[in-house]
Amino acid sequence: MRSWVEVSLGRIRENYRAVRGVLEGRAEVMAVVKADAYRHGAIEISRVLESEGVRWLAVSNTSEGIALRQAGIAARILVMADFLSEDRAALETFSLTPVVHSLEDLAAVRVPYHLKIDSGMGRLGTRAEPAEILRAVLAAPAPLEGLMTHFASSANYESRQTEEQIARFAAVLAAFRARGVAPAYVHLSSTIPVAYRRTEAWGNLVRPGHAIYGYVSPGRGPAPPPALEVRPALSWKAAVLSVKDIEAGALVGYGGIYRAPRAMRIAVLAAGYADGIPHRLSNRGKVIARGKLVPIIGAVSMDLTTIDATDTDLRAGDAVTLLGSEGSVSIDAQQIARWAGTISYSVLCGIHARVTRVYVD
Ligand SMILES: *Cc1c(COP(=O)(O)O)cnc(C)c1O
DSSP: OEEEEEEEHHEEEEEEEEHHHHHHSSSSSEEEHHHHHHHHHHHHHHEEEEEEEOOOOEEEEEEHHHHHHTTTTOOEEEEOSOOGGHHHHHHHHHOOEEOOOOOGGGOOSSSSSEBBSSSSSSSSBBBOOOOHHHHHHHSSSEEEEEEEESEEEEEEEEOSSHHHHHHHHHHHHHHHTTTOOOOOEEEEEOOOHHHHEEEOHHHHHHHEEEEEEHHOOOOSSSSOOOOOOOOOOOEEEEEEEEEEEEEEEEESGGOOEEOOOOSSSEEEEEEEETTTTGGGTTTTEEETTTEEEEEEEOOOOOOOEEEEEETSSTTTTTTTEEEETTTTEEEEEHHHHHHHHHHHHHHHHHOTTEEEEEOOO
């Protein structure tokens, strides 16, 4: 194989249990498996989580939900970021639960739905006043099952944005309760407010994605220590296509952006940016070769990446670790994101579909 990821289903189970441990029964878990479960494979991850007893899954769009239903997934599925008219009939056919983002859309909903409040993120959700939201919900043909919002800055303890969002959401919920409207599910939190135990934002359902895959982003400012311990479930390898010696002064790769400072040995890996290795790792990322951290040299190209193999006995046909660990050396998506100037989510979601996926315990 040129390049492959190994996904540990055991780790997924452990991470899910760790999330439940932090929740101590105060809230139920809706596991987020959008974007093919952050490239871990939505069907397999959903099956494992179902076997762990998960009752809710969340996807981004209707086709992701349909794919899970066609694979036999029976859990409730919330479609979080899609309410396009062409997809509405499929919601009913495939027993998917939509998130409705605007009061105008309520008239078109025929199935129980969750309503998204834009409490201050400025993305999806209604920004109407509580009384107006309540009126629209009472007039809608389908029953409201959940009330939800999403935070913009929950990891940033220097910002008041989360407190402000919680307050705005609470005002809507209070208006509902004052009129005897009690949505069965109230949910606000993704991984971060769970991991940092912002319990006032848990409602009775939480929506972790990142944590299930083994990540909790670092907090900014006076963040409490995270209460959640999870470990990455995915590792990523690439085969060595060729190893060779180059002389001092030789240029490596497109643009000649690397010049060998001395005679050295290089290895060419069978993976590039078309596989998801960020181009920004050119001349700055690292991989693990034979248990050692070695630098990526030159430009990452579409299908190939070159590394410094001087201090290794790497041979063609060997595998190196792009993400994962060998012995005590490890590279996770957070580290790659720092090198590439991006976020760990984008590193995981960037792993291309052509990278073979292998499941291990
Ligand atoms: C992606 C997403 C989540 C999960 O976020 P994580 O940080 O991965 O836990 C939760 N809720 C919504 C609305 C999302 O879009």
